Amino acid sequence: MLRFFITMIILLSITEAREYLVSWNSSKSKSNIVEFVTKTTDAKGSYFIPKADRVVVFDNDGTLWSEKPMYFQLYFILDRVKKLANNHPEWKSKEPFKSVLDGNMTKVLSFGEKGLIELSSATQSGMSVPEYQEIVRKWIKEAKHPRFNRPYSELIYQPMMELITYLEANDFKVYIVSGGGIDFMRAFIPALYDIPTEQIIGSSGVIKYVDGKIIKEPKINFIDDKDTKPVAINYHIGKRPVASFGNSDGDLAMMKYSEAGRGERLQLYVHHTDKKREWSYDRDSHVGKLDKGLDYAKDKGWTIVDMQKDWRVVYPFELDKNR
């Protein structure tokens, strides 16, 4: 009789998960997710996590939407350089702006992080945060990805959106902890993923309060990557996450931080293995490099999503075709 009830409960929970995770093929990845949620929300089990502690963190670029051939925010920054060039005649002869205007991306990237920060600061400052976010929202509506010729907002991962819905339905509080700009992401992610601004954490510029407004200054405040992801989590949330989702070595510290807590944990890497529908890359990629993290994850038995095998669709627009 006990076995009957246990079977029924497992069946019920699997059925429920299926309703959410419709774009996931049956796989170890999917069953690991369902097992984690089922175990930690069972108030009578020994793995139960109270609602207040159900904090989960997701990287964004490469984990919730694509990041190839380069971070989408970088496209925004490059478009801004071109748009603002008329007001900055000096950019024609000043690097890295010159190379952006010449369309020489190889040279732009040769200036490294310093060059990117310079571009980022110059194009995303001198206005209030709401003014900046209006510009971002206009861009995300109009700009198109070079490979797919679709708005960047359509290149989000359908299975991961379902995962977020599934977790929220089970009272997990979902945070984004990304290297992307905090004001940039907050401009459109609330409407796109249905996650409120206060649950979106990212890199930030210096901001200043002036006469009732928050003004963006051309200076970096915080880079949210690697070892600073757990730091940002402590400042913003003040709790250790019980599950973490990433796709690169930049997420490893955050994932180790969630792993190091007591009790049941889930660490999941999205492994980009799908050249046809998305991209295939890991150890040698300049964007979203997954090397040490892959070894560590394999060693520790973390969940590694094989995008090609585990996902029935990658992007939401594929759902229309599949019908």
Added chain:
Amino acid sequence: MLRFFITMIILLSITEAREYLVSWNSSKSKSNIVEFVTKTTDAKGSYFIPKADRVVVFDNDGTLWSEKPMYFQLYFILDRVKKLANNHPEWKSKEPFKSVLDGNMTKVLSFGEKGLIELSSATQSGMSVPEYQEIVRKWIKEAKHPRFNRPYSELIYQPMMELITYLEANDFKVYIVSGGGIDFMRAFIPALYDIPTEQIIGSSGVIKYVDGKIIKEPKINFIDDKDTKPVAINYHIGKRPVASFGNSDGDLAMMKYSEAGRGERLQLYVHHTDKKREWSYDRDSHVGKLDKGLDYAKDKGWTIVDMQKDWRVVYPFELDKNR
């Protein structure tokens, strides 16, 4: 007929508010609060604020609990100096530690903010955040306020606790935005006020991620006061508050920031006018100075709580006596 319904609705809402704000005497302060909540939660009225935007911010010291004769966290820091003195023989001859050990508070304070930061950093670092918070929780249980001979946690304002409950019952999301230490407050405020760590914002030290742990470094990261309160609100929340509650000039920028938004707003100052039950101070006080803010609030018609007249009780323990 319409008038009848309107009267009924107002009566109903007042009755409901009475249930929450039981320690508030009938006053302009109380009716301002009730009017704000009633107007902004009426989905059919023109002042309606959607739930996602119902963000409200409270200062802590002097707004939700007492701050006299000095900030309670400073008592904690002084107790820590005495406790750690054995491991630091050099403190016997090194200021400002020497004066703390000599019990010469006038001299301690003469070293100004720099001295306080030195004491603060030296006594609240070198351990993980959870380890630090265990120490804080132990202290808050054992230490007693010099005037009242009661734990500091008993010196919270009963009417303000009711106000928080009333706002939360109306789907406002309550944040604390305080000059107090973020890790310090998060150690006990969740249990004391029933506000989760992620809604507690404050000053912070530098923290570092090391091997699965967040370690507190002896260095200041962010002081959450005056013009940096709106800055912290943008980083942590990313929305402009619709109501703000403070008691000093240090809260003025935050309150102006909420005032500057469109739509119905509430800015409320707690004015310390009650020498007998609490303290009476404003323009000349070193702690919680309220000078420019008082003029501005009067000029703009903000709500100014007269603690002596508007509050039936100040502290929860008075409720027992009043029965």
